[in-house]
Amino acid sequence: MAETPVIYWYRQDLRVDDLPGLAAAASAGRPVLPCFILDDTLPERERPGGASRWWLHHSLAALAQDLGKLGLPLLLRRGAHADELAQLVAQTGAQTVYCSRRVEPAEAARERTLHEALAADGVTLKRYPGSLLFEPEAIRTQADAAYKVFTPFWKACLREPAPAAPAAAPDKPAAPATLPGSLSLDDLALLPRDPDWAGHWPRLWQPGTAGARAALQRFLENAIGDYDEGRNHPQREATSRLSPHLHFGEISPRAVWHAVTAHCQGQPDLEAQRHKFLSELGWREFSHYLLHHFPHIVEKPFKEEFSKFPWLGNEQLLRAWQRGMTGYPLVDAGMRELWRTGYMHNRVRMIVASFLTKHLLVHWRSGERWFHDTLVDADLANNTCGWQWVAGSGADAAPFFRIFNPTLQGKRFDAQGEYVRRWVPELAQLPDKHIHEPARAPQQVLAAAGVVLGETYPEPIVDHGQAREAALAAYGSIRSEA
DNA sequence: TTTTGAGTTGTTCGA
DNA sequence: GTCGAACAACTCAAA
Numbered sequence: 001m002a003e004t005p006v007i008y009w010y011r012q013d014l015r016v017d018d019l020p021g022l023a024a025a026a027s028a029g030r031p032v033l034p035c036f037i038l039d040d041t042l043p044e045r046e047r048p049g050g051a052s053r054w055w056l057h058h059s060l061a062a063l064a065q066d067l068g069k070l071g072l073p074l075l076l077r078r079g080a081h082a083d084e085l086a087q088l089v090a091q092t093g094a095q096t097v098y099c100s101r102r103v104e105p106a107e108a109a110r111e112r113t114l115h116e117a118l119a120a121d122g123v124t125l126k127r128y129p130g131s132l133l134f135e136p137e138a139i140r141t142q143a144d145a146a147y148k149v150f151t152p153f154w155k156a157c158l159r160e161p162a163p164a165a166p167a168a169a170p171d172k173p174a175a176p177a178t179l180p181g182s183l184s185l186d187d188l189a190l191l192p193r194d195p196d197w198a199g200h201w202p203r204l205w206q207p208g209t210a211g212a213r214a215a216l217q218r219f220l221e222n223a224i225g226d227y228d229e230g231r232n233h234p235q236r237e238a239t240s241r242l243s244p245h246l247h248f249g250e251i252s253p254r255a256v257w258h259a260v261t262a263h264c265q266g267q268p269d270l271e272a273q274r275h276k277f278l279s280e281l282g283w284r285e286f287s288h289y290l291l292h293h294f295p296h297i298v299e300k301p302f303k304e305e306f307s308k309f310p311w312l313g314n315e316q317l318l319r320a321w322q323r324g325m326t327g328y329p330l331v332d333a334g335m336r337e338l339w340r341t342g343y344m345h346n347r348v349r350m351i352v353a354s355f356l357t358k359h360l361l362v363h364w365r366s367g368e369r370w371f372h373d374t375l376v377d378a379d380l381a382n383n384t385c386g387w388q389w390v391a392g393s394g395a396d397a398a399p400f401f402r403i404f405n406p407t408l409q410g411k412r413f414d415a416q417g418e419y420v421r422r423w424v425p426e427l428a429q430l431p432d433k434h435i436h437e438p439a440r441a442p443q444q445v446l447a448a449a450g451v452v453l454g455e456t457y458p459e460p461i462v463d464h465g466q467a468r469e470a471a472l473a474a475y476g477s478i479r480s481e482a
Numbered sequence: 483t484t485t486t487g488a489g490t491t492g493t494t495c496g497a
Numbered sequence: 498g499t500c501g502a503a504c505a506a507c508t509c510a511a512a
Contacts (some may be wrong), residue, residue: 006512033498129507141509142512145509147509148508148510149488149489150490151488151489152488152510152511283490330487347491350491389490389491398491399489399505401493401503401505402492402493402504404492405493408492468493468494474484479505479506
């Protein structure tokens with residue numbers, strides 16, 4: 001009789017190297033059966049959005065290849081994860097299920113109930129770290145509380161022993177002799193059809209571990225030397241673009257940490273850049289840390305007084321924002337980059353988020369939902385904390401009076417208008433001087449550039465000065481009522 | 483326990 | 498055009 005296998009349950013850790021749970025499964029002395037379950041029974045906000053589903057498809061394909069090189073299969077299932085795992089356990093006789101832990105409240109709860117359900121059948125669920133540099137329980141203030149401010153949090157992380165060096169993939173684990181039934185990747189129906197809006201995405205992205213490593217290498221070779229400044233300019237290729245790879249776990253954060261550190265070794269002039277970049281990994285850590293310690297922030301404002309904030313909830317304004325038709329070129333460029341590529345530059349994310357929440361007074365959750373559906377790197381922790389930070393309701397958030405002026409931001413960070421011209425081509429012929437403010441351009445300049453406001457490009461849907469005053473008044477109202 | 487320094491990413495206004 | 502102050506107090510974290 002064939003030896004019963006152990007199961008490795010893949011979640012958002014789609015890699016084979018530096019994966020503690022898989023390493024533990026492989027060293028259990030039994031064949032390893034890796035599986036992935038697409039759980040379409042979950043509520044919408046807990047399932048991957050459209051852009052993420054595209055990425056997931058290709059990432060699973062890459063994972064299957066990487067597992068294949070180790071001689072392992074990747075079993076695919078679709079359905080309620082608990083039912084599917086129970087079935088898989090029954091079919092194989094497995095006594096142990098391994099996985100990487102997740103900190104999102106619903107996922108953590110799922111681990112607990114699954115642990116109990118499996119235990120009732122005499123099966124053990126074993127959870128392992130691997131998705132974060134520092135486990136959330138390990139970082140506490142001196143008063144043994146959870147940090148609420150980024151800088152002391154990150155300093156505390158940096159006082160910890162440095163993350164361990166990444167480990168190689170398990171060495172030739174045994175594969176099960178017989179396989180339970182598996183779906184094909186196409187059966188998961190993750191790719192968009194009718195229309196296939198992602199037809200050009202394979203030219204933009206390379207999901208999977210190989211793509212993650214290539215992105216990291218490109219970043220180290222071309223961009224880290226000017227990261228601190230370059231990262232603010234959306235038209236430059238000055239960021240790592242690792243976010244979707246990290247979200248799906250195609251590369252471990254400590255592999256990134258060590259690659260960056262090794263690259264900068266012996267180059268004192270890169271030390272500040274390295275620190276800046278690592279602190280961005282720190283923000284990813286902080287978001288997940290906050291979700292672990294303050295699970296309610298997925299639904300509710302971190303700062304309680306914001307539950308009284310007078311959001312307008314104007315659908316028309318929301319739609320104009322979503323479509324990149326606000327009449328503010330930098331905002332529209334960002335929203336169209338998102339729609340077209342599944343990605344938006346970080347600085348522009350802050351600007352469009354500030355615009356939605358402060359200029360349009362639309363609830364941050366509307367923006368968060370849109371990002372969830374359209375971003376390839378959509379991540380509950382980063383998305384929630386990012387939006388709450390901008391809206392002013394989050395932990396360590398921007399002060400309420402910090403309202404981005406999209407025109408000024410454009411002039412500062414896209415001075416030649418390259419970013420706007422790329423994503424808002426109907427403005428491409430405008431001279432630099434007017435590219436961020438078409439509504440104030442002289443009539444003959446507009447005519448020469450073929451721009452007809454209200455026809456080829458919208459008039460600003462709100463006036464910046466008035467919107468700013470309204471936002472300040474709205475924030476003032478929840479302060480005085482508090 | 484009390485005190486003290488600090489806190490991602492900005493804008494506007496007036497000198 | 499450039500520069501510094503004001504914006505509004507507040508909470509957090511550590512000494």
